[in-house]
Amino acid sequence: MIAGRVTRAVRSAGALAAAVLAFGVLRADTCPVIIGTRHDGPGRGISVAQFDLQTGGLSTPRLVAETPQPVFWVGDDAAQHVYFCHGLDRFEDRAEGFISAFRVVADDDTLVLINQVAIGGRGASHVNLDHSGQWLLEASYRSGHVAVFGLRPDGGIGLRTALVQHTGRSIHPSRQTSPHPHAIYPDPTNRYLLVPDLGLDKILVYRLDATAGTITPHDPAALDLPPGSGPRHLAWHPDGRRAFATLELSNAVAALSWDATLGTLSLRQTVSTLPEGFTGENTAAEVAVHPSGNYVYASNRGTDNSIAVFAVDTGPGPLSAIERVSSRGQWPRNFSIDRSGRWMIVSNHDSDSLAVFSIDRSTGRLTPVGEPVTAPHPFGTRFLEPRR
Numbered sequence: 494m495i496a497g498r499v500t501r502a503v504r505s506a507g508a509l510a511a512a513v514l515a516f517g518v519l520r521a522d523t524c525p526v527i528i529g530t531r532h533d534g535p536g537r538g539i540s541v542a543q544f545d546l547q548t549g550g551l552s553t554p555r556l557v558a559e560t561p562q563p564v565f566w567v568g569d570d571a572a573q574h575v576y577f578c579h580g581l582d583r584f585e586d587r588a589e590g591f592i593s594a595f596r597v598v599a600d601d602d603t604l605v606l607i608n609q610v611a612i613g614g615r616g617a618s619h620v621n622l623d624h625s626g627q628w629l630l631e632a633s634y635r636s637g638h639v640a641v642f643g644l645r646p647d648g649g650i651g652l653r654t655a656l657v658q659h660t661g662r663s664i665h666p667s668r669q670t671s672p673h674p675h676a677i678y679p680d681p682t683n684r685y686l687l688v689p690d691l692g693l694d695k696i697l698v699y700r701l702d703a704t705a706g707t708i709t710p711h712d713p714a715a716l717d718l719p720p721g722s723g724p725r726h727l728a729w730h731p732d733g734r735r736a737f738a739t740l741e742l743s744n745a746v747a748a749l750s751w752d753a754t755l756g757t758l759s760l761r762q763t764v765s766t767l768p769e770g771f772t773g774e775n776t777a778a779e780v781a782v783h784p785s786g787n788y789v790y791a792s793n794r795g796t797d798n799s800i801a802v803f804a805v806d807t808g809p810g811p812l813s814a815i816e817r818v819s820s821r822g823q824w825p826r827n828f829s830i831d832r833s834g835r836w837m838i839v840s841n842h843d844s845d846s847l848a849v850f851s852i853d854r855s856t857g858r859l860t861p862v863g864e865p866v867t868a869p870h871p872f873g874t875r876f877l878e879p880r881r
Contacts (some may be wrong), residue, residue, distance in 0.1 A: 533561030654706030
């Protein structure tokens with residue numbers, strides 16, 4: 494019901510400008526950080542903080558939009574529009590998930606809600622953009638589908654142009670009884686989409702028609718991963734020939750090779766995100782590649798609550814462990830590295846906090862900066878930076 498109330502409130506105000514979100518003044522040495530949350534209700538929604546790019550200082554986030562469960566977001570290359578998926582399966586009194594589009598107003602540092610669109614299923618877990626900037630990509634964990642939406646000239650979300658339903662299961666008795674596509678990524682050539690499906694133990698490959706916004710299964714249709722591994726998220730290496738995926742259930746990072754000519758993935762290595770002999774409860778979550786391409790980072794949620802750091806191609810395998818550091822909170826669901834590669838912000842969901850780390854660009858090692866900042870149930874936390 495909350496999603497419907499939000500939409501009706503915008504309409505009753507007479508204009509989309511009623512949903513303006515104030516960001517505060519931008520300066521050359523600061524960068525906005527946008528924070529989503531898993532929870533809804535009064536005082537929950539999208540928040541913004543200012544990050545000091547010189548010192549690593551993070552301001553206390555302030556709520557800028559009450560909207561239900563804005564769990565993950567992506568910005569366009571020019572940082573002019575941002576797109577959210579919402580974890581709530583209720584939209585305009587229908588049992589359906591939804592996604593939202595916002596416009597960034599550069600001259601007064603605000604966001605304006607453009608529109609919200611139903612996804613055709615439940616459990617929106619991830620959104621992304623293709624490299625042309627014309628298509629919004631969406632993965633639905635609970636419904637088990639992936640979809641493509643056109644983007645309007647004003648940056649709003651247009652018609653859905655593709656929806657593909659996954660089928661099947663794997664071996665985990667509770668987590669893999671049905672498909673669970675967790676995320677969706679264009680390859681560097683923009684000819685393919687890669688979809689880690691936790692429920693199937695596969696990374697599926699689709700061909701993308703960037704003119705029509707349609708997708709078709711490639712041949713081969715997927716990379717099969719070890720049973721019970723549970724692929725979750727993926728990050729590309731800057732060379733475009735390698736990628737790294739978190740395996741949520743087996744607590745590992747998979748090092749992958751990508752052949753863009755054939756559209757094929759191959760598994761080169763899996764390396765644990767946990768210390769040898771670990772016996773607690775844990776699930777791996779986020780993964781990121783340092784802008785230099787020299788390091789890979791992955792988060793551990795549970796007993797370990799850590800960030801695992803790996804070097805790329807410095808040992809006998811594609812990845813070698815450097816260190817594991819405390820996430821400085823509980824359940825580090827998401828983290829983000831800024832474009833310079835100097836800073837990392839970690840969302841510690843269950844301890845209501847954001848932790849900042851500096852990154853030594855010569856070693857990849859992490860150093861805590863300041864004290865964790867309070868933020869209610871932080872989920873998708875990212876720097877709002879133009880990419881070109």
